[in-house]
Amino acid sequence: MNKIYFYITVFFVIGFANVGTSQSKMAGICGCTAEEQEQIKLRMLENRETFKNQTILRPESITYIPITYHLVAKSDGTGRIALRRVFENLCAINKIYATQNLGFYLKEVKSPNNTSVYENPTGALGAQTIKNWRTQNPNSVNIFCASIANPAEPGVLAFYNPNGDYIVTENNQVSSNGTTLAHELGHFFSLAHTFFGWEGNTYNCSLPTPTVTPSGVLVEYVSRTKMFNNQLLCKVAADGFCDTQADYNLGFGWPSSAGCVYSGCAKDPDNVPLDPDEKNIMSYFLSCLEYFSEEQKEAILLDYLSSKRSSLRTISYTTKPDITGTLNYLTPSKNQTVSGYNSVLLSWEPMPNAESYLLEIAENSALTLNSRAFLLKRTDTTFTDLKKNTNYYWRVYPMNQNSFCSSGATINFRTPSFGVAIQETAAEKLKISFLTRSNNEAQLYLQSSSTGHAKLFIQNIVGATIKNSNVDLDLKNQIIDIENCVPGVYTYSIQQENEVLKIGKLIIQ
Ligand SMILES: [Zn+2]
Structure with missing residues (x-):
């Protein structure tokens, strides 16, 4: 049966069954490893070097970047999340990015069926499949939505893979809370964590704070004026931004009930108490996230403008006006x-x-x-x-x-x-208006709400079929010419398979 719409089966039950408690959500992590973030930060530093003698102004109005959501289901087609959740997610993400006059337009929603990807997007088969899909869609940011982001590490909510240049998220994060994917998009555009170097390493107040993290990253100090090798230390330590305060992964496990003001005992190597920015999207204070810092915004823009991101700028896109008001x-x-x-x-x-x-x-x-x-x-x-x-x-x-x-x-x-x-049912599928003419012709104007092959029959007043032709219904207004008729009264009917879509009288003058 032909329909005028895409049919999307909705599997809310599976989508919501995995939400879990807010506690488990708060303990969630981003799956970008320290090694991967080293690559990501390197790109940020390269961009900074490339554009260092140029004045780059933010777009005056929102520049929209193409994004594709791949809503993955099992091979039997079950488990896919509802399309509405993509809209809700993009609404939230675009609000976060609007302060830098960037946003994302929905280039496409793809609906692949693949159990390997759905159940294990980090497994060898799943990851290879995602890479192939990503390669086939180069002019877009690609987000793959699966039942779980990384079954080997169930706490991972989402991650950006810098080698494959794609984002994977568990379905639960595709929601009206856009912070998880705004964070991964931050990685996509060259941002490391504000606590870069402390992933997987627990800071311990009772031990002296090292100057280099266990994963080999220069530790950030509270001071914004401290120098290192003739440059500001905050420009090179941790994430490389001076307007993101030192953070030693202090948000990880920080309970939402504790609010958004860190009151722990962390001190930098000079014994100065830390005051992390709990609301920074690239931190792990998951219940507090709100914004990017100004330097982070600049880095996102430079990455978008870099040669490595030229594929995102090849399609010209005309911004559509916002939809506002109440639907009646x-x-x-x-x-x-x-x-x-x-x-x-x-x-x-x-x-x-x-x-x-x-x-x-x-x-x-x-x-x-x-x-x-x-x-x-x-x-x-x-x-x-x-x-x-x-x-x-x-x-x-x-x-x-x-x-x-x-x-x-x-x-x-x-x-x-x-x-x-x-x-009455049939009449809703097809509407017709006439235009009669004087030269033995008529034109039928069709407005169809279904597509596919149909047949038009014209019968004269004694019931003899004088015309029998094929009609391809589509969703646009169509005109069917009826020629060479003797003036008189006729009956027409339009039938699809065994169903009469429309029947009526036709007067030829
Ligand atoms: Zn992250």
């Missing part, structure tokens, strides 16, 4: 019992600047029970397969390629125990 539903009205369970028209008013509408429908208000989702270009759709005597809940999420923050309310209707005549 037309039919059915809230709490309404509709006239028949077998044909229910859902419709809403168009939203200015929307390109598509994500329609979600389910049998509970959380939209998780037997939920389905449809990405539509239209502002209505007719359901012919709903159950009798059932409460349905639905919501419409208008979006365009760079605006994801507008969502309609969830409303409900009820189906009765009875149906309506099939012609």
